[in-house]
Amino acid sequence: MTPDAAQFKKSAIKLTQDLRHRDLIRTALKKYEVVRNDKVARFQNWQSARQSAAEIKWDAINHLDTHLAEFAKHLEARGTHVHWASNAAQAREIIIGIIQERKAHSIIKSKVMTGEEIHLNEALEKEGFEVVESDLGEYIVQLRHEAPYHFVFPAMHLTRGEISDLFTKELGTAATDSPEELTMIARRVLRDKYITADIGISGANFGIAETGMISITENEGNARLTCALPKVHIALMGIEKILPKLEDLALFLPMLGTAGAGQVLTGYNTMYGGPRQPGEADGPEAFHVVLLDNKRTALLADPEQRDALHCIRCGACLNTCPIYKNIGGHSYGATYQGPIGSVITPHLRGLQQWKHLAFASSLCGACTQTCPVKINLHHHLLQTRRNAIAQKPVWWEKPLFQGLAFLFNHPALFSLGMKMGRIGQLFHPLIKATRLDPALAWTRSRELPKVAPQTFREWWQNRK
Amino acid sequence: MNERENILGRIREALSVPAPIPGAHSGEPVHAVSESEAASHIPEWLPSVGSTFEERLALFAKNAAELKADFVFHHTPEELTAKLREIAAVEGWKKVATHSHEFTNAPCDALGLPVLRTENGYDACEMEACDAGISACDALIAQTGSVLVTSQSAGGRALSVLPPHHVVIARREQLLADLPAAFALLKAKYAAAYPSLISFITGPSRTGDIERILVLGAHGPKKLTILCA
Amino acid sequence: MKITLFIPCFIDACFPKAGAGAVEILERLGHTVEYPRELTCCGQPAFNSGYWEESRTTAIKVLERLKDAEVVVIVSGSCGAMIKNFYPELFAGTEHEEAARTLSAKVWEFSDFLVTKLGVTDLGAQFPHKVTFHDGCHGLRELGIKQQPRTLLAHVRGLELVEMGEAESCCGFGGTFSAKFPMISTAMGENKYGSALETGAEYIVSNDSSCLMHIQGLVDRQGKPLRTIHLAELLNHR
Numbered sequence: 011m012t013p014d015a016a017q018f019k020k021s022a023i024k025l026t027q028d029l030r031h032r033d034l035i036r037t038a039l040k041k042y043e044v045v046r047n048d049k050v051a052r053f054q055n056w057q058s059a060r061q062s063a064a065e066i067k068w069d070a071i072n073h074l075d076t077h078l079a080e081f082a083k084h085l086e087a088r089g090t091h092v093h094w095a096s097n098a099a100q101a102r103e104i105i106i107g108i109i110q111e112r113k114a115h116s117i118i119k120s121k122v123m124t125g126e127e128i129h130l131n132e133a134l135e136k137e138g139f140e141v142v143e144s145d146l147g148e149y150i151v152q153l154r155h156e157a158p159y160h161f162v163f164p165a166m167h168l169t170r171g172e173i174s175d176l177f178t179k180e181l182g183t184a185a186t187d188s189p190e191e192l193t194m195i196a197r198r199v200l201r202d203k204y205i206t207a208d209i210g211i212s213g214a215n216f217g218i219a220e221t222g223m224i225s226i227t228e229n230e231g232n233a234r235l236t237c238a239l240p241k242v243h244i245a246l247m248g249i250e251k252i253l254p255k256l257e258d259l260a261l262f263l264p265m266l267g268t269a270g271a272g273q274v275l276t277g278y279n280t281m282y283g284g285p286r287q288p289g290e291a292d293g294p295e296a297f298h299v300v301l302l303d304n305k306r307t308a309l310l311a312d313p314e315q316r317d318a319l320h321c322i323r324c325g326a327c328l329n330t331c332p333i334y335k336n337i338g339g340h341s342y343g344a345t346y347q348g349p350i351g352s353v354i355t356p357h358l359r360g361l362q363q364w365k366h367l368a369f370a371s372s373l374c375g376a377c378t379q380t381c382p383v384k385i386n387l388h389h390h391l392l393q394t395r396r397n398a399i400a401q402k403p404v405w406w407e408k409p410l411f412q413g414l415a416f417l418f419n420h421p422a423l424f425s426l427g428m429k430m431g432r433i434g435q436l437f438h439p440l441i442k443a444t445r446l447d448p449a450l451a452w453t454r455s456r457e458l459p460k461v462a463p464q465t466f467r468e469w470w471q472n473r474k
Numbered sequence: 475m476n477e478r479e480n481i482l483g484r485i486r487e488a489l490s491v492p493a494p495i496p497g498a499h500s501g502e503p504v505h506a507v508s509e510s511e512a513a514s515h516i517p518e519w520l521p522s523v524g525s526t527f528e529e530r531l532a533l534f535a536k537n538a539a540e541l542k543a544d545f546v547f548h549h550t551p552e553e554l555t556a557k558l559r560e561i562a563a564v565e566g567w568k569k570v571a572t573h574s575h576e577f578t579n580a581p582c583d584a585l586g587l588p589v590l591r592t593e594n595g596y597d598a599c600e601m602e603a604c605d606a607g608i609s610a611c612d613a614l615i616a617q618t619g620s621v622l623v624t625s626q627s628a629g630g631r632a633l634s635v636l637p638p639h640h641v642v643i644a645r646r647e648q649l650l651a652d653l654p655a656a657f658a659l660l661k662a663k664y665a666a667a668y669p670s671l672i673s674f675i676t677g678p679s680r681t682g683d684i685e686r687i688l689v690l691g692a693h694g695p696k697k698l699t700i701l702c703a
Numbered sequence: 704m705k706i707t708l709f710i711p712c713f714i715d716a717c718f719p720k721a722g723a724g725a726v727e728i729l730e731r732l733g734h735t736v737e738y739p740r741e742l743t744c745c746g747q748p749a750f751n752s753g754y755w756e757e758s759r760t761t762a763i764k765v766l767e768r769l770k771d772a773e774v775v776v777i778v779s780g781s782c783g784a785m786i787k788n789f790y791p792e793l794f795a796g797t798e799h800e801e802a803a804r805t806l807s808a809k810v811w812e813f814s815d816f817l818v819t820k821l822g823v824t825d826l827g828a829q830f831p832h833k834v835t836f837h838d839g840c841h842g843l844r845e846l847g848i849k850q851q852p853r854t855l856l857a858h859v860r861g862l863e864l865v866e867m868g869e870a871e872s873c874c875g876f877g878g879t880f881s882a883k884f885p886m887i888s889t890a891m892g893e894n895k896y897g898s899a900l901e902t903g904a905e906y907i908v909s910n911d912s913s914c915l916m917h918i919q920g921l922v923d924r925q926g927k928p929l930r931t932i933h934l935a936e937l938l939n940h941r
Binding site: 075078194 | 477480481484485486487488491492493494495496515516518519521522537573592593595596598599617618620625626629630631632633634635636652653656657658661667669670671673674675676677678681682683684686687689691692693694695
Binding site: 460 | 710712713714715716717718719720722723726738740741742743744746748749750751752753754755757758760761764789792840841844845871872873875876877878880881882883884885886887888889890891892894916917919920921923924
């Protein structure tokens with residue numbers, strides 16, 4: 011087992027037994043489910059909207075080269091600097107370079123999942139810059155020095171009491187059990203930061219090829235402020251975020267809001283097409299867009315799973331996933347959690363090292379059913395299992411499945427096996443759920459089914 | 475330039491093997507729609523809006539209420555001005571931020587308060603200290619209860635998010651049916667030179683980051699008032 | 704109609720009453736039932752574990768044996784989905800692709816076959832108990848089966864059907880997943896039987912014995928007052 015797989019298993023075991031955690035997450039996600047279902051029902055035809063979104067993203071991804079070139083051309087025409095980064099190190103270098111050139115020190119960030127992916131904060135702090143996350147959930151997990159628990163709801167695993175204690179410890183504020191008061195504490199602290207920050211760093215939910223704009227979806231207004239007040243705005247964007255046309259947003263913004271948060275539109279959906287233009291009252295002097303590959307082209311090269319690049323990071327697959335609900339976001343150990351994370355992480359970070367995520371699924375398909383862009387998520391997990399095994403079979407599994415295939419192809423042997431099972435189960439109680447039990451993985455928590463006194467084939471034989 | 479070519483090269487190589495158009499998942503209805511057709515049907519799939527002005531106005535009002543935004547429809551601009559003065563008095567405004575615009579000038583002047591106007595540049599701390607940001611907009615969208623603003627129509631980027639109360643002054647002819655209509659408007663109005671910011675504002679600033687419980691005024695305005703005449 | 708019944712390995716061994724129920728119901732409806740004893744398993748365990756080559760070894764035999772069948776009925780949503788949806792994927796690009804597609808077109812899950820293909824809803828069954836129905840994920844999402852079993856249950860005398868909360872949530876079985884990640888599987892199963900207990904039902908009914916095997920194993924170990932029964936066995940109660 012790889013260290014990542016061992017860590018996953020350890021954390022999953024711990025969290026599945028934590029009933030308080032299970033309850034907290036289920037309660038939070040039930041609230042989500044109610045509002046989401048309500049908003050889906052408002053669509054005249056949600057299924058057609060999904061199909062349409064899937065087709066538009068198919069076009070975007072399967073003509074990514076031309077769309078990206080157009081995107082960059084339009085951005086550059088209006089004074090935006092477009093940077094291309096093949097990997098995480100290059101992206102970090104580019105961003106640090108921009109900040110150093112400006113002799114800047116303080117940085118305000120709105121939520122950037124690609125930033126998590128390239129470990130941007132650590133790199134910026136190492137250079138001696140002050141970095142503050144402005145999204146409330148991100149701010150909370152930053153104060154706790156931990157990764158986001160969910161790529162849309164970063165602090166979903168914490169209760170108000172835990173957040174109050176955290177604020178008391180880190181900010182010296184009085185204890186409170188009011189979510190509103192806690193939010194206002196963060197608001198007060200962060201307002202100063204927006205005004206004094208030299209640099210604003212954001213992500214991008216979409217990149218519009220036709221007009222050269224990035225689009226950011228948020229609720230709090232923190233991205234709006236991050237992109238309004240500092241003199242420099244840097245946006246880090248995965249190359250797969252492209253949409254061909256501006257009007258595609260008329261579909262994608264409400265689908266992202268609905269699937270992601272149960273809102274037809276989130277609070278602010280904003281398109282940025284450049285730095286402050288002549289005649290405008292404010293805005294940054296400089297706007298940089300950093301395009302990140304970081305193995306996305308490797309996923310693109312797999313036509314079978316290419317549609318995983320259609321993902322709009324709404325998080326709906328996490329919210330519906332029974333595995334996610336039980337093991338929580340941190341167990342995955344990856345930037346992108348849940349079903350979509352289990353699909354893309356082996357591509358982005360190594361198949362053998364991360365294949366355990368593909369195996370840690372009951373393949374129930376709730377993710378595929380909910381995905382607003384119809385990514386065939388659970389089938390991709392099956393394909394990843396196949397790819398991993400074809401490359402490197404497990405030493406004892408291969409002969410086991412070969413043996414089983416032989417057994418299944420010889421019904422007489424299969425019948426004999428069942429007869430032996432009937433005898434074996436007489437003695438099974440002696441070793442049940444002990445280390446000698448070959449079925450321990452099952453019997454530790456469950457009773458084994460018994461071979462029936464008369465199997466189906468015996469019954470069939472007898473009735474004729 | 476080098477990495478640009480490297481990335482585009484890898485993309486072209488990857489795309490040399492085609493991928494099937496998605497959607498034919500087992501157990502799910504398949505909608506055979508071509509790409510170009512897809513876009514033209516979008517309005518039929520989004521949440522429905524009525525066909526008359528009254529229906530759309532009612533829908534906008536309903537959405538705004540659900541979003542906890544205050545929406546008031548007036549019959550004349552004078553009524554609207556009076557309403558703004560009333561709000562200023564009730565909330566005890568001492569100073570407001572705004573921008574020069576045919577819709578905002580008269581009501582803001584009528585307040586008789588110190589006014590910060592953004593078009594000549596401003597100090598962010600000064601704006602932050604204002605009691606309200608009063609702006610025009612490009613459109614109101616009935617389907618979603620949204621206000622569409624741009625850096626050109628609404629006095630820049632910060633005016634609509636930095637003060638604690640954002641007041642939008644709109645005209646009835648700015649009420650649009652749905653999102654596709656909003657994007658059509660943007661194209662018609664700005665395609666030659668888009669403003670550097672285009673934003674759909676849907677309710678006051680909000681967060682659910684603590685136990686998924688809704689709190690207004692996370693970072694942006696705690697209140698959003700839309701006055702339409 | 705001549706119906707070829709595919710009996711999955713674990714139903715053969717541990718839950719024969721589900722298979723026998725299907726046989727007797729179909730025969731009472733006047734059909735001829737054939738049981739190909741050469742077939743034991745659809746190959747899903749190997750397939751789900753990533754061993755597609757070994758899975759094909761088993762599946763080829765199924766393809767060959769069933770190639771002349773008129774219709775194939777399976778008393779398991781999961782094995783049905785394997786043959787109907789996953790065989791074409793498993794054999795894609797091989798010489799058997801066409802055969803897999805042909806077979807796929809004539810495979811039916813039991814409840815779907817009764818309601819959709821035969822148009823039968825009332826089997827004259829009696830089962831005076833309060834039950835809740837668990838949708839096996841493969842039947843539900845791969846085969847789109849949701850209403851069919853409920854329609855059949857609605858016509859059972861004395862039966863009261865109550866829906867449980869999170870009815871469409873996975874029970875946590877997931878084939879080899881249940882042994883590879885037993886703790887996650889168990890936690891999911893606890894949520895599932897918890898929802899069922901809340902309804903006050905005596906029985907969890909499903910069209911998938913694999914889910915029931917997992918749930919029954921859990922409630923037996925934890926001493927919960929719940930029993931499980933396959934839909935075909937229940938519908939055969941008269």
